[in-house]
Amino acid sequence: MPAGAGSQDGARATSGKARVGAAVRNLAMQSNSRDVSRLLGRLLPDLVEADRAHCLYYDGASNSLWYEGDSPSEDYEATGGIAGFAAFHGAAANLPRAESNPHYAPATDDPAGRGDERLLIQPVLSQAGTAHAVLVAVRGPRKPSFSAAQAEVLSLFARQCGPLLDALSWELEEAAAAALPTGVFRAEAIEAYASRGEQGDVIRVYSPWVRAAYWLLAAFAVVAGAYSVFGTVHEFASGPAVVMSAERVDVASAISGQLEKILVRPGQAVDEGEVLARLSNQDVLDEVRLIEQKFERRLAARLLDLDDVSAEQSLAATTDQLENAKRALASFDLRAPEAGRVGEVLIEKGEMVEPGDYVVSIVPGQEQLELVAAVPAAYRPLIAPNTPARISWVGHPGEHVELHVREISRDAFGPAAAARKIGRRLGDTIPVSGTVVFVSFDLPAGGLQLGGKEFPLHLGMQAQVDVRVRSERIAAFLFPALKDFIGSEYDD
Secondary structure, three states: OOOOHHHHHHHHHHHHHHHHHHHHHHHHOOOOHHHHHHHHHHHHHHHHOOOEEEEEEEEOOOOEEEEOOOOHHHOEEEOOHHHHHHHHHOOOEEEOOHHHOOOOOHHHHOOOOOOOOEEEEEEEEOOOOOEEEEEEEEEOOOOOOOOHHHHHHHHHHHHHHHHHHHHHHHHHHHHHHHHOOOOOOOHHHHHHHHHHOOOOOOOOOOOHHHHHHHHHHHHHHHHHHHHHHHOEEEEEEEEEEEEEEOOOEEEEOOOOEEEEEEOOOOOOEEOOOOEEEEEOOHHHHHHHHHHHHHHHHHHHHHHHOOOOHHHHHHHHHHHHHHHHHHHHHHOOEEEOOOOEEEEEEOOOOOOEEOOOOEEEEEEOOOOOEEEEEEEEHHHHHHOOOOOEEEEEEOOOOOOEEEEEEEEEOOOOEOHHHHHHHHOOOOHHHOOOOOOEEEEEEEOOOOOEEEOOEEEOOOOOOEEEEEEEEEEEEHHHHHOHHHHHHHOOOOOO
């Protein structure tokens, strides 16, 4: 080390401390944050030999920075930047080139810079360790970077400023609290009222519509109370329904095959046993013809020798085969089970038929259609003949008719039993998911009157049925404790 170097460093350190002490004394005489900011802008360049400097105040709750200039027009708010990073973490920064730091934000760190300046950034911490402000010193790019000694001077100055900013913060908070109004009214409002010298009266709200509104509300309350006592709400047993015919007989095929002929048409009168349709039976017919030829040959052999026991046995066996074949041939014909007229032909010629498939329906006499509904079985004790019900027809929204129950099934049915009860043809039209009972209604012979038009009834028409099972006073429904006083159920 050159002779005298230690004494020079000591002299510079002593000089730096002296400048810091003088700057702190000047700072202690300021009474508001704007004066502090203005003074720091003048003191910092002398302390660290910077070209320019500024102070950014910091709010830890919102993590925001702001600058207070010589006048309010020069104030601005800032976020982020190296200054924001230093304030948040309480760490200083000495940068030889500002833009080399990824946190650099010109609008915050150096609004007048281009990014190649030298930056010396130092947070001012409170006694609690949180940042009050950030000191930013800037030196041009052609000048050397800030030295470690200058960074130490700025750090020393920041440590001395911390208690001063603590005290200033407390004073400003107390002044702001004292300025708050202590009553309900602002001081300006009280002063303006007193200057008029007028005495007010008790607030009075009166208008003709107020009295009218009062009596209107009173009348509404009386009407609502009376309606809740005498008005009723209804409970319904609801379920799907379908139009059926009790007299119609569906003729089903007993075997599988292709429908070869349809020998009747809808509305045609038929006799019992008359052939309605025929399945393709060529194979069976050919077999019958072969057996008939065999029968004729064996009959001839028997007649040539009446004592031939073997010929007699062969003829008997062939006779049995022929009778069985003719019975099988007859099963391909679908015959009317009783006299009547043809209702519908359900399968087209040429279609395949499986055992149990309905082919033709027969109406023995005058057909009377009925509506059959499936409702939850839990309502069975509440439904009796002549109970009113509302019928809403599928395809006619908003239109409904009122019918009365004719009959209700004594037994309940599960989904599978319900489908068998309705029949294969219409079983899918009533979806059943639980235990149900069936309710039947008579239908008008002339059709339905819906929306001013008449619609003919036909088998398979679907509807939604709502059977009224219970009626209850509105008041008892809303307040069950009143049931003992005004009753809860009554018969229509």
